[in-house]
Amino acid sequence: MTPSAPPPEGAQPVPPSRRRPGGRTARIREQVLDAVLAELGEGGYDGLTMEAVATRAGVHRATVYRRWGDVGGLLADVLDAAGDDAWQPPDTGSLEGDLAALNHEIQDALTAQPPIMGALIAASFRSDKADHAQRRLWEDRYARCETIVHRAIRRGELPPHTDARPLLIAATAPVYHHLVLLRTPPDPGLPGRAARTATLAASAGAFDGTPPSGDT
Numbered sequence: 001m002t003p004s005a006p007p008p009e010g011a012q013p014v015p016p017s018r019r020r021p022g023g024r025t026a027r028i029r030e031q032v033l034d035a036v037l038a039e040l041g042e043g044g045y046d047g048l049t050m051e052a053v054a055t056r057a058g059v060h061r062a063t064v065y066r067r068w069g070d071v072g073g074l075l076a077d078v079l080d081a082a083g084d085d086a087w088q089p090p091d092t093g094s095l096e097g098d099l100a101a102l103n104h105e106i107q108d109a110l111t112a113q114p115p116i117m118g119a120l121i122a123a124s125f126r127s128d129k130a131d132h133a134q135r136r137l138w139e140d141r142y143a144r145c146e147t148i149v150h151r152a153i154r155r156g157e158l159p160p161h162t163d164a165r166p167l168l169i170a171a172t173a174p175v176y177h178h179l180v181l182l183r184t185p186p187d188p189g190l191p192g193r194a195a196r197t198a199t200l201a202a203s204a205g206a207f208d209g210t211p212p213s214g215d216t
Contacts, residue, residue, distance in 0.1 A: 031057040032064060033081055036074045041114025045123040050074070072129030079120065079133035083140045088147075095152035096199040099171040102145065103191030106172060110179045111186045121180060142168055149202075158202055163209030170207070171198035 035057035039048050048071050054061040068074045090101035109117045124134040142165060149164035174194040178184045201207070 028057075028059055028063065029067075029077075029081075032059055032068070032074070033078050036078050037116055038114075040075075040078075040119045040123070041116050044119050045071075045126050048074070048123075070129075072127040075120070075123050075127055075130035076133035079130065079137050083137050087144070089145045090148075091151070094155075095148065095157045095202070096195050098148045098151070099195035099198060100192045102148070103172060103175050103194055106175050107179065107186055107191055110175070118180065152202075157199075159205050159208055161208055161210040162202055163207045166209075167198060167202050167207040170201065171195055 032053060035053045036048070038056060039052050050064050050068075050071065051061060053074060054064045057064075064074075068077060090098050090105070092098050092101055120130070120134065124131045145168050146164040149158065149162055149167055152158045153160055153162060171194055174197075175190060178190060179186065
């Protein structure tokens with residue numbers, strides 16, 4: 001990997017803010033984060049440099065160093081920005097349908113070109129800042145998806161004490177396993193099969209979160 005040049009003398013990294021800036025600052029942030037995604041999609045983590053991002057974004061190098069500090073700061077802000085959206089999980093009217101639709105969204109994102117999602121996952125193993133930001137994003141997405149399980153409980157599809165998080169992990173894990181770990185070609189039937197398996201297990205009480213007797 002070609003190391004990035006050091007920041008200009010006296011420049012101090014500024015942690016990205018989760019608060020959305022406005023005006024010119026917002027435009028610069030959008031330009032820079034779009035450039036990060038483009039560079040990451042083309043060259044992966046090893047090809048990502050502050051200079052390349054600044055050039056593609058049309059922003060002075062000193063501005064990028066001053067706001068984001070380093071490549072890890074850029075990646076962290078990309079991931080944090082992904083969580084600043086209005087995305088909500090699918091609502092098809094059934095647990096199996098919701099999980100299948102969610103899995104299709106995941107599969108589409110993992111197989112999209114350029115491979116941005118896969119590149120961000122890979123980058124999280126190379127950068128502590130990206131790793132922490134990705135963990136925040138996963139936590140946000142799982143928290144939003146818990147409504148799928150809560151709706152199913154209200155419809156009577158699941159036992160009342162079903163633990164949402166383990167169910168969601170069980171339903172989505174096969175898609176990540178096949179596409180990220182095994183790197184197998186996308187299977188159009190996999191999202192539905194994984195959803196059906198998790199639904200059957202959950203309806204049988206496999207994810208019962210009832211505290212053991214005697215616990216407070």
